Amino acid sequence: MSTATASRPPAPTGLVWRQFDHWRARWRRTWRGSAITNFVLPVLYLLAMGVGLGAYVDSGGARASLGGTDYLDFIAPGLLATAVMQNAVGASTWPVMGAIKWDKTYHAMIATPLRTRDILIGNLGLIAARLTLTAAVFWVVLVIFGVAVLPWAVLAVPAGVLVGLAHSTPLFAFAAWLERETGFMLFYRIGVVPMFLFSGAFFPVSQLPDPLEWLAQVMPLYHGVELVRGLTLGTPDLLADLGHVAYLALWCGVGFLLADRALARRLGG
Amino acid sequence: MGAQSVEQAAAGPVEAPVEALVEARNLRKSYGALEAVRGIDVTVRRGEAFGFLGPNGAGKSSTMRMIAAVSPASGGSLRVLGMDPGAEGPAIRSRLGVCPQDNTLDSELTVRENLLVYGRFFGLSRAEVARRADELLRFVQLTDKAGSRVDDLSGGLKRRLTVARSLINNPELLILDEPTTGLDPQARHLLWDRLFRLKQQGTTLLLTTHYMDEAEQLCDRLVIIDEGVIVAEGSPAQLIRDHSSREVCELRFGVDDHAGVAARLHHLGERVEVLPDRVLVYAEDGEAVAAAVHEMGLSARSTLVRRSTLEDVFLRLTGRSLAD
Amino acid sequence: MTADRVNDLIAPGAARVVPQPLGRFAARHLVDRNYRVYRRDWLLFITGFLEPLLYLLSIGIGIEQLVGDFTLPNGSRVSYTEFVAPAMLAASAMNGSLFDATFGVFFKLKYEKVYDAVLATPLRPVDVAVGELVWSLVRGALYAGAFVVVMAVLGLTSSGWTVLAPVAAVVIGYAFAGAGMALTTWMRTWQDFDFITLAVLPMFLFSATFFPLDRYPDGVQWLVQLTPLYHGVVLCRGLTTGAVGVEMLIAVAYLLVMGTVGLLVASRRIGALLLR
Ligand SMILES: Nc1ncnc2c1ncn2[C@@H]1O[C@H](COP(=O)(O)OP(=O)(O)O)[C@@H](O)[C@H]1O
Numbered sequence: 001m002s003t004a005t006a007s008r009p010p011a012p013t014g015l016v017w018r019q020f021d022h023w024r025a026r027w028r029r030t031w032r033g034s035a036i037t038n039f040v041l042p043v044l045y046l047l048a049m050g051v052g053l054g055a056y057v058d059s060g061g062a063r064a065s066l067g068g069t070d071y072l073d074f075i076a077p078g079l080l081a082t083a084v085m086q087n088a089v090g091a092s093t094w095p096v097m098g099a100i101k102w103d104k105t106y107h108a109m110i111a112t113p114l115r116t117r118d119i120l121i122g123n124l125g126l127i128a129a130r131l132t133l134t135a136a137v138f139w140v141v142l143v144i145f146g147v148a149v150l151p152w153a154v155l156a157v158p159a160g161v162l163v164g165l166a167h168s169t170p171l172f173a174f175a176a177w178l179e180r181e182t183g184f185m186l187f188y189r190i191g192v193v194p195m196f197l198f199s200g201a202f203f204p205v206s207q208l209p210d211p212l213e214w215l216a217q218v219m220p221l222y223h224g225v226e227l228v229r230g231l232t233l234g235t236p237d238l239l240a241d242l243g244h245v246a247y248l249a250l251w252c253g254v255g256f257l258l259a260d261r262a263l264a265r266r267l268g269g
Numbered sequence: 270m271g272a273q274s275v276e277q278a279a280a281g282p283v284e285a286p287v288e289a290l291v292e293a294r295n296l297r298k299s300y301g302a303l304e305a306v307r308g309i310d311v312t313v314r315r316g317e318a319f320g321f322l323g324p325n326g327a328g329k330s331s332t333m334r335m336i337a338a339v340s341p342a343s344g345g346s347l348r349v350l351g352m353d354p355g356a357e358g359p360a361i362r363s364r365l366g367v368c369p370q371d372n373t374l375d376s377e378l379t380v381r382e383n384l385l386v387y388g389r390f391f392g393l394s395r396a397e398v399a400r401r402a403d404e405l406l407r408f409v410q411l412t413d414k415a416g417s418r419v420d421d422l423s424g425g426l427k428r429r430l431t432v433a434r435s436l437i438n439n440p441e442l443l444i445l446d447e448p449t450t451g452l453d454p455q456a457r458h459l460l461w462d463r464l465f466r467l468k469q470q471g472t473t474l475l476l477t478t479h480y481m482d483e484a485e486q487l488c489d490r491l492v493i494i495d496e497g498v499i500v501a502e503g504s505p506a507q508l509i510r511d512h513s514s515r516e517v518c519e520l521r522f523g524v525d526d527h528a529g530v531a532a533r534l535h536h537l538g539e540r541v542e543v544l545p546d547r548v549l550v551y552a553e554d555g556e557a558v559a560a561a562v563h564e565m566g567l568s569a570r571s572t573l574v575r576r577s578t579l580e581d582v583f584l585r586l587t588g589r590s591l592a593d
Numbered sequence: 594m595t596a597d598r599v600n601d602l603i604a605p606g607a608a609r610v611v612p613q614p615l616g617r618f619a620a621r622h623l624v625d626r627n628y629r630v631y632r633r634d635w636l637l638f639i640t641g642f643l644e645p646l647l648y649l650l651s652i653g654i655g656i657e658q659l660v661g662d663f664t665l666p667n668g669s670r671v672s673y674t675e676f677v678a679p680a681m682l683a684a685s686a687m688n689g690s691l692f693d694a695t696f697g698v699f700f701k702l703k704y705e706k707v708y709d710a711v712l713a714t715p716l717r718p719v720d721v722a723v724g725e726l727v728w729s730l731v732r733g734a735l736y737a738g739a740f741v742v743v744m745a746v747l748g749l750t751s752s753g754w755t756v757l758a759p760v761a762a763v764v765i766g767y768a769f770a771g772a773g774m775a776l777t778t779w780m781r782t783w784q785d786f787d788f789i790t791l792a793v794l795p796m797f798l799f800s801a802t803f804f805p806l807d808r809y810p811d812g813v814q815w816l817v818q819l820t821p822l823y824h825g826v827v828l829c830r831g832l833t834t835g836a837v838g839v840e841m842l843i844a845v846a847y848l849l850v851m852g853t854v855g856l857l858v859a860s861r862r863i864g865a866l867l868l869r
């Protein structure tokens with residue numbers, strides 16, 4: 001506060017970059033482990049569900065209801081979207097609460113000229129880097145499994161990151177607002193698991209009873225799955241995809257504003 | 270006190286009365302290559318308040334943990350309540366109260382539940398434990414916090430709760446590892462008051478501290494421990510008699526060269542110590558020292574004559590330099 | 594009695610309460626402690642049942658329509674959901690008990706320091722290990738019971754043996770809780786739990802959970818049969834579909850040995866970590 005009145009406030013970007021070393025150090029400590037899990041988990045999922053179970057789906061003659069693709073092609077892009085979503089949940093819940101409640105990292109930062117918004121942007125930057133890694137590694141797996149069809153498929157990575165951020169920013173707000181960590185467990189069970197299972201990654205949402213189908217279509221993950229699937233398989237529906245992108249961007253933006261407010265309130269600044 | 274302990278033994282459980290509740294001979298503790306306790310001998314008698322005074326890292330906690338039967342001794346012999354902690358840990362622990370250095374309160378439970386659950390670990394019935402919990406909460410003045418979460422308590426309240434918890438099984442020996450470190454003066458005095466009452470009611474106290482005033486207030490006998498060995502032993506008064514002069518004269522001079530001045534004062538007392546800002550002369554009669562200094566033509570900016578304290582003993586025996 | 598006296602507690606001459614011998618099952622007091630903590634989070638308890646149920650629903654609504662019926666080793670044909678449901682029962686028994694025994698125990702061991710206080714009382718490390726294990730089994734049994742009831746209501750069971758399925762789930766829970774707790778004593782940071790994920794996920798996906806064993810090449814079949822979850826799935830699937838056989842006894846023995854070895858190792862390690 002006093003610094004802001006004493007001198008002209010520095011440009012926000014400057015302040016964000018001052019945290020760069022902090023976030024880079026945190027990233028350094030953890031990226032290797034996450035890179036391995038980021039690679040191994042998709043491979044395992046694709047082998048089990050795409051190849052193993054896929055054989056039964058394909059021989060069961062379900063291609064038509066999957067939009068003419070075989071099961072591996074159907075679920076692989078969907079799994080990319082869900083993987084980024086889950087990563088976003090992991091990165092935007094516990095660590096945020098930890099930095100507020102346990103480590104008090106944010107409190108240490110706010111004691112410097114940094115403002116809450118700078119901290120928020122810096123932390124989201126780290127999360128975005130993590131999500132990019134997740135999406136990119138998963139994308140490589142898709143290429144290895146022969147699912148990705150270039151050139152459109154290249155856009156699946158930024159699309160994936162967008163899906164992740166659409167979950168990250170609102171969750172950041174949630175984590176900054178929440179008092180006790182049990183809320184995360186509840187959210188995981190009544191939010192993340194149903195989204196994971198019913199957002200069209202494993203089967204078309206049209207198979208759901210109508211009200212549930214509508215509910216699924218409200219979820220950002222559904223739009224993420226559709227967007228990433230079209231791009232990966234090289235069959236984007238450009239108009240619909242524009243809608244998906246706009247809807248995901250809306251979640252990002254509203255989430256950011258909420259997170260900014262929640263964090264400021266929590267850090268008392 | 271003697272009469273009390275006889276009475277107590279008569280009304281007590283079937284075990285034969287043990288007058289030495291703790292007996293350590295050449296007790297040792299090593300963590301790998303590090304020797305934390307290097308052969309100490311102590312005897313703690315029933316009904317007394319016994320202190321371990323020492324700087325950080327002296328080996329106090331290590332010793333307390335061995336006595337509390339939660340840490341195996343690396344050498345020497347140890348009997349607690351007449352039993353061997355290595356072989357009869359549970360039996361010993363059932364009759365001890367322990368207030369560890371870090372509280373180890375259960376932050377997932379409320380204040381009262383901390384007592385209830387802990388008491389059940391001693392095999393006390395539900396009704397018994399509930400009755401005691403309420404009484405102990407009154408004793409440490411936490412009744413109105415009974416339903417609070419432990420995380421919401423201040424350091425002093427947590428400490429009081431830990432003391433209450435350590436009393437839930439009505440222990441014969443209460444072990445307190447730095448009971449008041451980090452507390453504000455009010456909290457310390459309240460805790461001292463409670464411990465004093467316990468002592469009056471016949472509970473044997475074994476405590477560690479690095480506060481001299483705490484040791485002087487609470488302990489009948491104490492040992493000063495440094496780098497894992499006992500460097501002095503006795504009652505606070507006796508320790509002062511044995512290891513310091515009756516009085517100390519503190520002199521501040523307006524010069525930088527305190528060491529130079531001090532060199533000229535040696536004949537005035539038993540011992541002279543130079544600190545950055547003053548010179549201490551240890552002597553039977555501090556006023557006489559002050560007068561003599563004045564006569565020598567040395568004008569001290571300020572002169573303070575006081576009685577020797579345990580702090581003087583402690584600093585003399587464990588050195589002025591800060592341990593860790 | 595005035596506010597500041599604990600007269601009848603501490604008074605000399607008052608009959609001291611002789612500490613009770615704790616009896617054979619001292620660990621029950623730790624179970625009681627966990628119950629007290631959990632009871633405040635009842636919502637968490639209820640929703641714990643949700644996850645396997647949601648998996649079951651997504652399979653029933655979604656995947657079953659994509660996949661046809663399956664033929665079991667004994668020749669009977671079952672719907673895909675009927676095939677997967679017992680595997681979900683086994684997998685959720687594994688997940689639930691692992692969660693308690695790994696994250697839960699690690700948190701109490703390293704952060705909350707719950708056991709430091711417990712071990713200052715007459716309780717021993719083995720009581721800690723047994724207490725945590727029993728607690729996780731009690732919860733597991735409740736979840737498994739509820740899940741089996743849902744299976745029966747949805748018509749996903751076809752045998753009277755089904756009544757034993759919750760017991761099978763408890764045996765699975767025992768195996769994983771014991772082993773998980775033992776491994777947890779070697780964990781240093783939360784990052785180390787990635788290894789548990791890396792072990793559990795392949796089991797979840799490949800232990801004949803989502804498709805039968807004969808889908809694999811021979812060598813791989815062998816490998817799958819070595820995993821504990823495979824035996825858990827054999828057990829549960831045999832009971833709910835009625836395709837019972839000797840292999841189920843092998844499975845029980847495997848799981849019991851695994852849990853017991855884990856429990857013994859965990860007791861020793863907890864003692865070594867905390868009673869230094
Ligand atoms: N669990 C342990 N492992 C290794 N070293 C220890 C452990 N506990 C204490 N120490 C070391 O033993 C020495 C004595 O410690 P401690 O008994 O805690 O001293 P005090 O309680 O007097 O401060 C210190 O050097 C300390 O670092």
Ligand SMILES: [Mg+2]
Pocket residue numbers: 326329330331370446447
């Ligand atoms: Mg200590």
